[in-house]
């Protein structure tokens with residue numbers, strides 16, 4: 001147990017189960033003394049989230065569809081009433097229709113699905129961040145989760161890659177606007193992890209195995225590594241870092257062509 005988040009209160013959005021990246025992050029923040037509120041999507045998830053939240057001493061567990069402004073307003077109103085202020089926000093939310101996450105991007109992407117993916121996976125960070133910032137003093141910090149598919153072409157990632165590119169750009173513009181107020185906004189580009197979200201991507205398991213085999217560390221990305229990065233960015237240790245996309249992927253993103261040890 002540490003003290004890095006002692007006295008800090010924050011909202012974690014995007015826990016679906018105990019494999020969720022948001023949950024890995026929440027556990028490390030709580031172990032460092034943070035007080036956490038959680039949101040979940042849809043009633044069905046509540047019975048899974050509540051015990052997790054209670055296990056880290058959380059009193060506030062709220063439903064929130066991130067594409068619904070009334071839900072977002074209700075969540076931040078509640079935080080204002082209960083806490084008065086907020087120190088951090090974790091946005092770990094993404095969605096694209098399964099039919100988009102395979103094959104040809106050009107052929108499979110529809111206008112409706114494209115806009116929905118953009119709304120939930122990119123704009124929702126702006127929408128939540130705007131409300132969170134109003135409750136933050138100087139020192140406030142926000143983090144979202146992104147993936148290499150924003151920067152490079154990866155199989156099946158398609159619409160989600162485009163949405164992640166938008167999310168990363170949103171991170172920089174949010175950092176620009178909130179910087180003068182002493183509030184920081186960053187993104188963690190995580191290596192492929194075995195969660196519900198990756199199960200929706202055709203060949204998602206291949207992204208995990210290739211991520212391991214091509215990585216310079218020759219290992220899977222660890223939840224501890226992702227959560228450790230979030231802890232750095234959300235605590236005062238990260239006080240001069242903003243507008244950044246930090247890769248936590250065992251060095252997968254720096255490799256152009258995998259090393260075959262000289263074999264032709």
Ligand code: NAD
Nearest residue numbers: 014015016020021041065066093094145192193195196197
């Ligand atoms: P996950 O399925 O556990 O989390 C995704 C969350 O998004 C779920 O909690 C889901 O309820 C939520 N969500 C979807 N639509 C929503 C909506 N309309 N309103 C509110 N919440 C909604 O999977 P995860 O891998 O933990 O994903 C978390 C984040 O990490 C996502 O942004 C994902 O793109 C990103 N990420 C994942 C990986 C990976 O390999 N798993 C790698 C890099 C980045």
